[in-house]
Amino acid sequence: MADAPSTNAAPAFLVALREALGAAAVLIGPDVPERNRNDWSMQQPARPIAVVRPVDTAGVSMAMKACRAAGVPVVPQGGLTGLCGGSRPEDGWVALSMERMVGIEEIDPASSTMTVWAGTPLELVQRAAAEAGFYFALDLGARGSCAIGGNLSTNAGGNRVIRYGMARELVLGIEVVLPDGTVMTSLNKMLKNNAGYDLKHLFIGSEGTLGVITRVVLRLHAQPQCTMSALCALPDYEAVVRLLGEARRGLGPLLSAFEVMWPDYWDVVTKRVGVRSPLQQQTGGNGKEVYVLVEAQGTDEAIDGPRFERWLEKLMEDGALTDAAVAQSVADTQAFWALRDACAEFVSVLGQNISYDIGLPVKSMADYAARCKAALAERIPGCDSVYYGHIGDGNMHLVAWVPGMGPGLQPKEQMDEVIYGLVREFGGTVSAEHGIGTAKKKWLGHARSEEEIALMRLLKGALDPLGLLNPGKVV
Amino acid sequence: MADAPSTNAAPAFLVALREALGAAAVLIGPDVPERNRNDWSMQQPARPIAVVRPVDTAGVSMAMKACRAAGVPVVPQGGLTGLCGGSRPEDGWVALSMERMVGIEEIDPASSTMTVWAGTPLELVQRAAAEAGFYFALDLGARGSCAIGGNLSTNAGGNRVIRYGMARELVLGIEVVLPDGTVMTSLNKMLKNNAGYDLKHLFIGSEGTLGVITRVVLRLHAQPQCTMSALCALPDYEAVVRLLGEARRGLGPLLSAFEVMWPDYWDVVTKRVGVRSPLQQQTGGNGKEVYVLVEAQGTDEAIDGPRFERWLEKLMEDGALTDAAVAQSVADTQAFWALRDACAEFVSVLGQNISYDIGLPVKSMADYAARCKAALAERIPGCDSVYYGHIGDGNMHLVAWVPGMGPGLQPKEQMDEVIYGLVREFGGTVSAEHGIGTAKKKWLGHARSEEEIALMRLLKGALDPLGLLNPGKVV
Structure with missing residues (x-):
């Protein structure tokens, strides 16, 4: 990589900004840390001309105005854990990082809300909520690194969407700096507020292309008092859809996760990654078995534990399940989740592979998986694929790979064509x-x-007519 | 009221539209029904030049294009039960009514969704969901008259927001006709869909100023199997906030309503409207007692009923409540709700009065009520006011009146100034x-x-640059 321009040649607007915000807030040229050059989308590291790291909203506004006046594009950055390049700069851009805007501003127990700075790591938000006797329901693998502002910019999902919704449903208010530097403070704490358009939803999920989120009011829930889980084997996908209906009816709003694993995924996890199956019966029957991790969160172990077990026993008696194991301890629950989380280990057993995040109508998932597996194998010789996901949310993940192909050599473009082509069809x-x-x-x-x-x-053009905020992303 | 223009003088674009959509779809001049001239905001009936009532989305699009070409403003209409004038036309406008776009298009049990036409009455949606074994959670007094499209346009709330959210949280997809007649079909069924900006939230709650909602995909929940409720008396508002916390922790996601009534409201209801109090102890102590209707929905009567009673007994033992009555039957539950719904009878005992719908941070509600009552009495001689609401949602209702002042004579403008002035302060x-x-x-x-x-x-200008869709509303 060629050297970035030295600070001696630093553009005047950056020098002025550094004077206004302090030396720690504006890192120019070669001082730009490696981490700010990329996100987890694994593209080539970029060469932004500077990273600006304000400590408050006024600083963000000032930075936005300065870059706008200079005609330099800006990319907002949180924890940089995004997988699609949303927070990756391009060469010559300014990265506007929230990394120093960290902290809990207020917890309001009466409203069950937390007001927090955008750069705060998700895990810190979760911990602060728990310490105050509440529960912040968003959770995902990158919790230690990702920032809450980025979670909102991407409308993060995770494992408990079926109960608590996506990130946008956990937000009551936001503060945003608009592309022209205007600060729009909308730190609402009320569940109900119909005074005009709901502006927060415009910024949540727009991946930093319409504004920079600086503060948020989060909705807190009551801390669950117990967690019940079971690992079930079912004869086919139709039985899984019926189980989902039974879970919704029988567990009602306690249902907190419904994770499905197709047989090929199960085989990789149990046979190649080597995670132990908690089920007595071994797989390998008709090749159609599907595995489901069902989780419910209750308020009283003495009531909700037996309820969960009775619900499952009845399903076993009715023949709805081929096999099932109920967690008797936290260790059991962790062992169940290890099956679902084993996808993180795939690179070590499958080699280089490409993972996908798609959505489908619930009823079409099994058809999609079968069609996609066959189409990938037909289009790309040797290509294999496995399927799993949060099916109650209409969310499927899949991993595709050609065995033996090293880093960068997997035929991603062809895989994309097959996988997304079928997504469109379904x-x-x-x-x-x-x-x-x-x-x-x-x-x-x-x-x-x-x-x-x-x-x-049209919306992008209206809010960012100069096209200087994260241009070229999303649309 | 002067006569509307006769059909002989009907503008050419309306005649052409009538030819294209059929005589039943375009009612011109004197043929405009009385009901389409107003909504429940009780303003003067307006004189729209026509009502257009298409039977499909293409008809809505054609109507929008025709009115746009003619430069005539359009107001979308659903069940016309809005209280703020959002669906009231102005003289010379065209009313675009969804009243003939009624019906359930599909119920998808696997996805737990219902696709429905915008003009369908809420009650019909609720019934169709129940018949399919599901629950559509939105509910409000006007259920028999209001249309689901209007519910979304106004982001309707109601009594069970604390559990299921506002209308917007019950929607997965929408179809909208934009001000220029473009049909945007976005009938998503997936809980998770982060492919670009979430456009539906722009139209939900914008009161028909940005587009006309023609079809929607609604999110269905599992039918609750039992409902538990209790009517509680508490010594003061601080105790109410503590009870809300206990309900969130102890009942968790089963908590489905938390309705608060201040003592003056209680007095009007029990002493003047004459609804029987289910509490043994009579009120009239320190004037600070607050009454709470707590409701929970469960999945199993045998489990959730005793859980609810034990939760309440413990609170009684701990001295958190002054008194409480638990519903032992559906009739009891109805009797509890009769206390809360008695506000609909206020006109018969208080005479003409003005009702308000405001939001406040939960912790500030009692202070607001006290300050507002005093300020109204001070500003407007003889003015009295009573307070109640869904406080878990931050939603307060209040009714203000000067005894003996007849229809149209209540000093609404002065009341507005006091009430909204304090809203701003809080x-x-x-x-x-x-x-x-x-x-x-x-x-x-x-x-x-x-x-x-x-x-x-800015958004209004970007989507409706000619300002012909419901102009002058909201912003």
Whole structure:
């Protein structure tokens, strides 16, 4: 990589900004840390001309105005854990990082809300909520690194969406700096507020292309008092859809996760990664078995524990399940989740592979998996794929790979064509929870109509007429 | 009222539209029914030049294009039960009614969704969900008359927001006709879909000023199997906030309503309307008692009924409540709700009165009620007021009146100034669930900042540059 311009040649607007915000807030040229050059989308590290790291909203506003006056594009950055390139700068841009805007501003127990700075790591938010006797329901693997502002910018999902909703449903108010530097403070704490348009939803999920989120009011829930879980084997996908209905009826709002694993996924996890199956019966029957991790959160172990077990026993008696194991301890629960989380280990047993995050109507998932597996194998010789996901949310993940192909050699483009082509045919979405960024931009038209994309562009043009805030992302 | 123009003088674009859509779809001049001239905001009936009632989305699009070409403003209409004038036409406008776009298009049990036409009455949606073994959670007094499209346009609330959220949280997809007649079909069924901006939230709650909602995909829940409720008396508001916390912790997601009644409201209901109090102890102590109706929905009567009773008994033992009655039957539950719903009878005992829908941070509600009652009495001689609401949602209702003042004579303007002035001071909202329309437009600035309102105007201008869709409403 060629050297970035030295500070001696630093543009005047950056020097002025450094004077205004302090030396620690503006890192220019070679001082730009490696981490701010990329996100987890694994593209080439970029060469932004500077990283600006304000400590407050006024600083963010000042930075936005300065870059705008200089005509320099800005990319907002949180924990940089995005998988689609949303927070990756391009060469010559300014990265506007929230990394020093960290902390809990207030917890309001009466309103069950927490007001927090955008750069605060998710895990810190979760911990502060727990310490105050509450529960912040958003959770995902990158919890230690990702920032709450980024979680909102990408409308993060995770494992408990079926009960608590996506990130946007956990937000009551936001503060945003608009592309022209205007600070829009909308730190509402009320569940109900119909005074005019609901502006927060415009910024949540727009991946930092319409404004920079600086503070948020989060909705807190009551801390669950107990967690019940079971690992079930079912004869086929139709039985899984019936189980989902039974879980919704029998567990009601206690249902907190419903994770499905198709047989090929199960085989990789139990046979190659080597996670122990808690089920007595071994798999390998008709090749159609599907495995489900069901989780419920209750308020009283003495009541909700037996309720969960009785619900499952009845299903076993009715023949709805082939086999089931109920967690008797926290260790059991962790062992169940280890099966679901083993996908993180796939690179060590499968080698280089490509993972996907798509959405489909619930009823179509099994058909999709079968069609997609066959189509990938036909289109790409040797290509294998496995399927799993949060099916109650309409969210499927899949991993595809050609054995033996090293880093960068997997035929991603062809895989994309097969996978997203079928998504379009099934009326699904090319991104359930990861967003679009730059990585999936090409495929947006497979999930959204021309009219929808035209309206997205209209909104982008209205809010950012100069096209200087994270341009080229999403739309 | 002067006669509307006769059909002989009907503008050419309406005649052409009538030819294209059929005589039943375009009612011109004197043929405009009385009901389409107004909504429940009780303003003067207007004189629209026509009502257009298409039977499908293409008809809505054609109507929008025709009116746009003619430069005539259009107001979308659903069940016309809005309280703020959002669906009231002005003289010379065209009313675009969804009244013939009625029906359930599909129920998808696997996805737990229902696709429905915008003109379908809420009650019909609820019934269709129940018949399919599901529950549509939105509920409000006007259920028999209001249309689901209007519920979404105003982001309706109701009694069970604390558990299921506002209308917007019960929607997964929408179809909208934009001001230029473009049909944007976005009938998503997935809980997770992060492919680009979430456009539906722009239209939900914007009161028909940005587009006309024609079809929607609704999120269905499992039918609750039992309902538990209790009527509690508490010594003061601090005890109420503690009870709300205990309900959230002890009942968790089963908590489905938390309705609070201040002592003056209670007195009017029990002594003047004459609803029987289910509590043994009579009120009239320190004047600070507050009454709470707590409701929970469970999945199993045998489990959740005793859980609810034990939860309440423990609170009684701990001295958290002054008195409490638990419903032992559906009739009991109805009797408890009769106390809360008695506000509908106020006109018969108080005479003409003005009712308000505001939002406040939960912790500030009692202070607000005390300050507001005193300020109203001071500003307006003889003015009395009573307070009640869904406090878990931050939503308060209040009724103010000067005894003996007949229809139209109540000093509403002065009441507005006091009530909304204090809302601003307490950081609340001038509309929690009813919307802004024309009735509250003057007060929008008491709940939203200049920057927020400027952004609303920017959005309005971007989507409706000619200003022909429901102009002058909201912003």
